[in-house]
Amino acid sequence: MARTHLSFLTPREQLHAGRLPRRLAQLAFGLSLYGLSMAVMIRSQLGLAPWDVLHSGLTQRLPLTFGQITIVVGALVLVLWMPLRQWPGLGTVANVVVIGLATDASLALIPEPSALAPRGALLLGGIVLNGLAGGLYIGSQLGPGPRDGLMTGFARRTGWSFRLVRTGIEISVLGIGWLLGGVVGVGTVVYALSIGPLVHFFLPRVTVALDQPAVASEKGSTASAPA
Template identity: 65%
Template sequence: MALIGNLRERPVRRLSQLYAGLVLYGVSMALMVRSDLGLDPWDVFHQGLSELTGLSFGTVTIGVGALVLLLWIPLRQRPGLGTVSNVVVVGLVVDATLVLLPAGGPLGVRIALLITGIVANGAATALYLGARLGPGPRDGLMTGFVARRPRFSVRLVRTVIEITVLALGWLLGGTVGVGTVAYALAIGPLAQFFIPLVAVPPAKADDTDDESTVTAGDPSRAPATPAG
């Protein structure tokens, strides 16, 4: 699989934005974990696997991301630099942030952590997708499947996948709660708000590879919808 994403245009801006977004994404995940009020479907799954295996949340996130990326091969999806970086950076950052953030606390503090985490997640999604260096592995899995099976909509595929991982994560002990619902309702509008503010426009009208890395995002985390 060849890495997509042409870095000849605005490399410093795009790389800085990519990694700032991925770091912020990891921090936002940790904030929601520490709120203990519910996670997004994939993170419920990650947390459940972490409980089952004894591995850290971040290690599980990296492992699942790598396995999902392997599923791109039969779908003939091409990862970008941002895709591969997403697998590694987000997991490392979420573990480091969890070490720094204490668990528990008053309900008011936990609500603040949840709200901050969701808003930061929307901004992070906009940053890393706006850099046009590739969507996250989970996002690409959904859009790749739709590209191979066009009779299914992205919305339908996303819903089926996320309900599946949410149910599995809940059965494994992941946290489902008000935060899960709040994330589902807020992340699309937040990403749509932030992306126009930070998206790096293509320098050439025919910069199709780069442009596709933005539009390939998961509907829950991307413009019409993004990320990890």
């Protein structure tokens, strides 16, 4: 299958790159699906993604729901963009709000099973949905999520590799979340090993081709963190 390149565009260019109704619909669906996938993994009680371990730990300390914590953390991460000279797009702002709301709505509807088999099915299904959702919202080309932008901005300013920066950030948030009492388990390991290949598989299949020439193209797929 031919590789579909992502374009690095300014917020203004993102809105004028064509096919906007299709891209907005895909963004909304992808972010909602991402929130659903997070809720599914939470209900499995078998371990969470590194950022969600942090969110889970914070829910033990603050009188906020999981989705509300996700929104607050996303907003705080956006503040960290300022010294990195990153500019959020429409998709970035939507990422902060929609995923948190979708997570809380999904948690209200999904029961928590007690048997191991359905919990395992929830975990695996949630991880696959998360990979698809990440591909959908990244592929809408309306701006990175706040956590993705933190990684790319920090890598650009320091000259360090994306892999090194992403690994350092995720190990840090995982460690902080674990110390706060966040849920760490086999699902954390499975997610870490599989999310990159899953997004790599889905992203070129769901990326919306832009009508105008790309300002600059990314020479490969970048896996998402949440949000």
